[in-house]
Amino acid sequence: MSEDLMSKKIWIVTQHRDGKLHRMSREAIAAGQQLAQALGASAEAVILGSGIDGLAAEIAGYDLAAVHTADHAALADYTPGGYVSALAPALAAARPDFVVFPHTYQSVDYVPLLAQRVDAGLLPEVTSFENGDDGLVFTRPVLAGKMVSRVRVRGEGTVLLSVQSGAFSADSAATGSAPVAALGLGEVTADREILGVEEVAEDQVDLSKADVIVAVGRGIGGADKMAPARELAELLGAEIGASRPVIDSDWLPRDRQIGSSGQTVAPKLYIAIGISGAIQHLVGMKGSSVVVAINKDPKAPIFNVSDYGIVGDLHEVLPELNAKIRELKQAG
Amino acid sequence: MRIAVCIKQVPDTEARLRLRKDGRWVDEEDLPFVINESDEYALEEALTLAEKTGGEVVVLSLGPARVKEALRKALALGAQRAVHLQDEAFEGGDAPATARALHAALSRESFDLVLTGSQSDDNGYGATASVLAGLLGWPHAWLVMGVELEEGGASLKVVREMESGMNEIVRIATPAVIEVQAGINHPRYASLKGIMQAKRKPQEVLTAADLGLDPAVVGAAGSRLEVVSVAFPSTGAGAQMIEGDAATAARVLVEKLRNEARVL
Ligand SMILES: Cc1cc2nc3c(=O)[nH]c(=O)nc-3n(C[C@H](O)[C@H](O)[C@H](O)COP(=O)(O)OP(=O)(O)OC[C@H]3O[C@@H](n4cnc5c(N)ncnc54)[C@H](O)[C@@H]3O)c2cc1C
Numbered sequence: 001m002s003e004d005l006m007s008k009k010i011w012i013v014t015q016h017r018d019g020k021l022h023r024m025s026r027e028a029i030a031a032g033q034q035l036a037q038a039l040g041a042s043a044e045a046v047i048l049g050s051g052i053d054g055l056a057a058e059i060a061g062y063d064l065a066a067v068h069t070a071d072h073a074a075l076a077d078y079t080p081g082g083y084v085s086a087l088a089p090a091l092a093a094a095r096p097d098f099v100v101f102p103h104t105y106q107s108v109d110y111v112p113l114l115a116q117r118v119d120a121g122l123l124p125e126v127t128s129f130e131n132g133d134d135g136l137v138f139t140r141p142v143l144a145g146k147m148v149s150r151v152r153v154r155g156e157g158t159v160l161l162s163v164q165s166g167a168f169s170a171d172s173a174a175t176g177s178a179p180v181a182a183l184g185l186g187e188v189t190a191d192r193e194i195l196g197v198e199e200v201a202e203d204q205v206d207l208s209k210a211d212v213i214v215a216v217g218r219g220i221g222g223a224d225k226m227a228p229a230r231e232l233a234e235l236l237g238a239e240i241g242a243s244r245p246v247i248d249s250d251w252l253p254r255d256r257q258i259g260s261s262g263q264t265v266a267p268k269l270y271i272a273i274g275i276s277g278a279i280q281h282l283v284g285m286k287g288s289s290v291v292v293a294i295n296k297d298p299k300a301p302i303f304n305v306s307d308y309g310i311v312g313d314l315h316e317v318l319p320e321l322n323a324k325i326r327e328l329k330q331a332g
Numbered sequence: 333m334r335i336a337v338c339i340k341q342v343p344d345t346e347a348r349l350r351l352r353k354d355g356r357w358v359d360e361e362d363l364p365f366v367i368n369e370s371d372e373y374a375l376e377e378a379l380t381l382a383e384k385t386g387g388e389v390v391v392l393s394l395g396p397a398r399v400k401e402a403l404r405k406a407l408a409l410g411a412q413r414a415v416h417l418q419d420e421a422f423e424g425g426d427a428p429a430t431a432r433a434l435h436a437a438l439s440r441e442s443f444d445l446v447l448t449g450s451q452s453d454d455n456g457y458g459a460t461a462s463v464l465a466g467l468l469g470w471p472h473a474w475l476v477m478g479v480e481l482e483e484g485g486a487s488l489k490v491v492r493e494m495e496s497g498m499n500e501i502v503r504i505a506t507p508a509v510i511e512v513q514a515g516i517n518h519p520r521y522a523s524l525k526g527i528m529q530a531k532r533k534p535q536e537v538l539t540a541a542d543l544g545l546d547p548a549v550v551g552a553a554g555s556r557l558e559v560v561s562v563a564f565p566s567t568g569a570g571a572q573m574i575e576g577d578a579a580t581a582a583r584v585l586v587e588k589l590r591n592e593a594r595v596l
Contacts, residue, residue, distance in 0.1 A: 079502075080462075081471065105495050109474040112427060112459035116466030121556030122427050124457050134560055142562060144453050146349060147358070150560040159556065191471045193503040195489065200477075200497045212595075218345075236596075245369075248515035261493055261513075269595040276345065290593045292585065293571070299349070299564055306571040308588060310581045320582035328586060328596065 008041030011096040012064075013087070015106055016047070016055055024102030024163075026170035029062050031126070031163040032100040033174055038131045041097060044068060046183070048086055050076035056180045063176030074188040080110035081191025088117045090183045096158055103162035105260075111160050121159035123151065127167040140164075144278045145301040165260075165283050200261070201254040205239065212238035212269045215258055215285070216246055219274020219295065219314060223251040228318035229273055235325045241265065241285075243275045259284035274314050277302030294318070333387035333485055335378045336443045337411065338434055338461065339371040341395055341402040342454040355561045367402045370449025374512040376519040377479060378447045379410045385485065388412050390443075394422050394433055400535070407530035408522040419539040424552030424559075426455075431463035433550045436543040438468070443507060444485060450475050450511045458511075465509035472509035473502065477516050 012032035014025035029045060036043035042065040047056050050073050060067045070086040091099065091114070101107040103125045115122040127148070129138045135152055138161070142149045153159050207213060214233040220226060233240050240256060247257045258265055260280040266287035273294050275281060282305055285291070293306040294314050303309045310317055343349065344364040352359040367375075375391065382389045391406040393399045394417035403414040415437055422433050438446060446468070451458035458474070465472030477499060478491030485506060492500045493513055522530075540547050548554060572588070574581045590596040 105475055105493065108458045109462070109492075112457075112462035113466045113472070115428060115459075116431070116463045122457070122459055122463070123557060124427075124459055137560055141565075142455055143343065143349065143358070144345060144456070145565070147562045148565050149455075149562045152558045152560050153556055154558050155556050191504065192473070195501040195503055197494070198499050198501065200493070200499055244514065250518070260495060262497065264496070269589070269593075290589070290595050292589070297348070298573075301565055303571045303573070304565055307593065308585055309571040309573045310585060311573065312578055312581060316578040317582060320578045321585065324582045324586040325596070328590070 008039050009094065009096040010036040010039070010041050010043045011091075011094070011099040012043060012045045013099060013101050013107075014045055014047050014059055015102055015104055016049065016052075019055070021055060021058060022102060022104060023170065024104055024165055025059075026173050027166070027168045028100050028102040028163055029059070029064070030170060030173035031168040033063060034168065034172075035098060035100065035129065038129070039097070039136070044096075045178070046070065046087070046090070048075050048083055060178040060180050061175055062178065063174035064178040067178045067180045068183045069180060070183045070185055072185055072188045074190050077190070077194045078106055079190040079192040079194070080113050081189050083110045084114045084117055085188050086183070086185055087114055089186050091118045091120070091158060099158060099160045101160065101162040103164050107162050111162060115160050118158065120157060121153055121155065123153065123159055123161040125164045126161055127164050141279060144276060146276070146299065164279060166286070205255050207239055207241055207256070207258065207263045207265045210239040210265065210267050212236045213241045213258075213265055213267045213285075213288075214238045214271045214273065215241040215243065215275060216252075216273050217243040217275030218245040220246065220251070221274075223249075225315070226251065228315070228322060231322050232271070232318060232325070235322060235329065236269070238269075238271075243281050272302050272306070273318065275302055276300050277305065333382060333385040333444045333481075334442065335382055335387055335389050335445045335447060336438055337371070337375050337378045337389060337391045337406070338446065338448040338464075339375060339391060339393050339402060339406060340368045340449075340452045340454075341365045341393065341399045342368045342452055345453060351562070356559045357562060365398055365402070367405060368449050368452050370451060370512055370514045372449075372519045373514050373516050374447040374449045374510075375406055375409060375411065376517045377510075377512050378445070379520070380517065381445070381479065381481065385481070387444075390415060392417065392434065392437060394430060396423065403535060404530055405522065407533045407535075408526040409520060410526060411533075413533060414535040416535060416537045418537050420551075421540045421547035421553070422551045424555065425550055426555035426557040427457040427459035428463050428556070429550050429552075429554035430460050431467060432554065433540070433543070433545065434460070434464055435467040436545050437538055438464075440543075445507060446470075446509045448509070448511050450513045461509050461511045468507070468509065470507050470509055471504040472511065473504060474511040475513045476510050477513050479510055
């Protein structure tokens with residue numbers, strides 16, 4: 001076998017929308033570069049779309065062996081069928097060891113289908129990797145972030161891997177100058193007709209500007225148990241926010257949801273009450289300056305991103321907290 | 333319309349977790365299990381669609397004996413039949429391995445739709461049903477917040493969640509695989525009558541041999557992923573944990589927020 005066929009190869013598939021690279025594309029590039037370094041592999045990036053020369057040039061500014069473009073009218077709008085029909089023949093021909101994707105709503109939609117099409121392994125939501133005594137081991141969250149799983153890949157052939165938001169720093173992506181070349185494309189077929197885009201909730205409340213947020217989770221226990229949290233919010237002049245299950249259960253309206261499918265907030269003070277701290281919630285509030293968590297489970301992952309934590313029953317802690325803050329206000 | 337719903341039984345999110353002896357998963361002894369949250373929404377969506385079209389809902393689950401309880405609940409909620417993929421060989425599969433088993437079971441009959449939740453609350457691959465769609469050769473959509481039948485069921489108008497508070501509306505052909513996101517509807521509660529009727533509804537058990545499946549392509553043996561270990565993340569890293577009873581903790585917190593963090 002020639003040297004080239006022997007050498008390991010990492011591909012990185014980037015994502016973009018409205019002419020801009022998705023923030024996590026840069027994180028995926030950083031992850032791909034680091035994986036390439038650990039394995040002594042080369043890193044190459046891919047971009048799919050229509051009229052993407054500018055974006056390809058931007059990606060070529062990173063330290064990569066190549067940037068491959070899949071430029072086709074049928075890729076103007078993302079569809080899983082389009083993306084898979086463009087990528088599958090390219091992967092089958094190039095046989096990269098790993099293909100790194102940002103773990104986004106878009107990639108989760110089509111990457112499993114791609115894995116099936118090219119008979120690749122599938123490793124979603126990687127947060128780190130280490131090439132150590134156990135071989136190449138990846139970590140990923142399980143049980144909604146309550147535990148971390150260390151996994152190894154076995155068998156032969158390509159593995160499609162996605163990296164979790166924020167796990168690899170975009171700033172650590174090495175810059176350089178990569179050649180850009182078009183991928184050979186076969187038939188590209190969309191399998192969805194895009195009818196439109198709409199806002200989930202016309203944001204009546206813009207939580208992104210709030211200085212203080214009192215956020216409640218499923219642990220609050222019901223719409224009828226909200227009073228102490230509301231009182232705390234009132235005392236602090238705070239907005240009420242919530243995790244997704246609170247909204248799904250109709251305990252609060254959709255425009256109060258914080259997280260990957262809700263609003264992104266960055267208050268000076270964020271008080272998380274009965275929220276476990278799943279990644280989809282954390283991505284929406286990790287920009288907060290000071291985070292307080294009240295949770296009865298000492299192992300709740302929310303404590304990992306908190307400055308202050310109280311382990312206890314929120315129904316006992318909240319009234320006490322409200323009383324203390326009232327005292328403080330009265331003392332002036 | 334004939335609808336299959338694939339549900340998974342997962343540890344209750346409220347459950348206290350302990351490590352299993354081999355350190356590769358949580359100890360399932362005495363662990364309370366529930367139907368995966370987004371799967372409950374998928375089941376409700378299936379029941380509603382079937383009621384509208386006069387169709388049938390078949391519920392499938394892969395897992396050990398305890399899964400029967402989840403299937404019984406689905407029957408009590410209104411599913412007509414249950415299929416339990418129960419075989420040691422199915423256990424410990426990654427998304428493609430589990431999808432292969434489900435595919436074999438689904439291929440024995442003809443369905444117009446397969447509904448599942450978007451993501452399981454245990455392994456959280458969010459991938460099994462999309463691989464299944466590939467195996468079936470059907471279109472699919474992940475993170476679905478709305479389903480509307482069009483042209484008498486020949487196509488579907490699907491609302492798909494995107495990031496940052498936007499939804500995408502797309503049309504896909506049937507048969508299709510729909511991966512439902514939590515919050516799409518309001519799951520019903522089982523009625524006493526439903527619970528009684530469930531006892532008489534057919535429940536079928538299928539093994540790898542029943543499905544003509546080589547045990548090497550399903551479960552842990554058929555998986556590219558191998559779990560080395562699981563662990564609790566280093567909790568409280570950076571957080572000051574405030575001790576004491578509720579009153580003490582509240583007082584100390586207020587002091588710290590005022591004097592240390594200076595946010596009060
Ligand atoms: C694609 C996708 C997008 C998502 N988008 C979002 C999003 O935008 N925002 C979001 O929040 N989630 C989102 N989720 C859901 C997310 O994965 C979690 O399921 C959710 O954040 C959990 O909410 P929770 O912490 O309130 O509930 P749980 O995880 O059930 O946690 C409840 C917590 O309350 C504690 N508790 C219970 N009772 C008490 C008590 N009496 N006193 C003190 N503590 C108590 C428990 O110990 C537990 O930690 C998304 C999921 C997916 C798959």
